[in-house]
Amino acid sequence: MAQRITAPHTPERRSAPDTYLVECYVPGIERTEVVAAAQRVRDASTLTLKAGSGVEYVATLLMPSDEVVFHLFRSSSADAVRDTCIRAELSFDRVLPSEFMPAPAGDQQ
Numbered sequence: 001m002a003q004r005i006t007a008p009h010t011p012e013r014r015s016a017p018d019t020y021l022v023e024c025y026v027p028g029i030e031r032t033e034v035v036a037a038a039q040r041v042r043d044a045s046t047l048t049l050k051a052g053s054g055v056e057y058v059a060t061l062l063m064p065s066d067e068v069v070f071h072l073f074r075s076s077s078a079d080a081v082r083d084t085c086i087r088a089e090l091s092f093d094r095v096l097p098s099e100f101m102p103a104p105a106g107d108q109q
Contacts, residue, residue: 020081021098022071034062034069037090041071044088055084
């Protein structure tokens with residue numbers, strides 16, 4: 001049976017807002033398309049931050065061999081992330097709650 005490992009509480013760790021991963025399956029996706037989509041998502045999230053909805057764009061990850069793009073957000077609501085993606089005209093499959101886990105201090109090389 002696998003043992004569940006929990007990270008120790010550190011000052012950098014935040015309990016809210018939550019982190020969400022937006023999964024996009026896009027056959028034949030090209031890097032230039034991902035860059036354009038990431039810019040639209042960034043712009044839409046900036047508008048939501050200004051409006052007080054609190055959706056912060058964090059990063060985009062392209063996995064070309066799997067034809068998958070992941071967009072990472074911080075927000076207090078999956079619905080707000082979903083609305084931001086719709087506003088950005090992003091074609092996505094699902095919005096998943098997730099936990100961002102940066103490398104522990106001292107493990108960076």
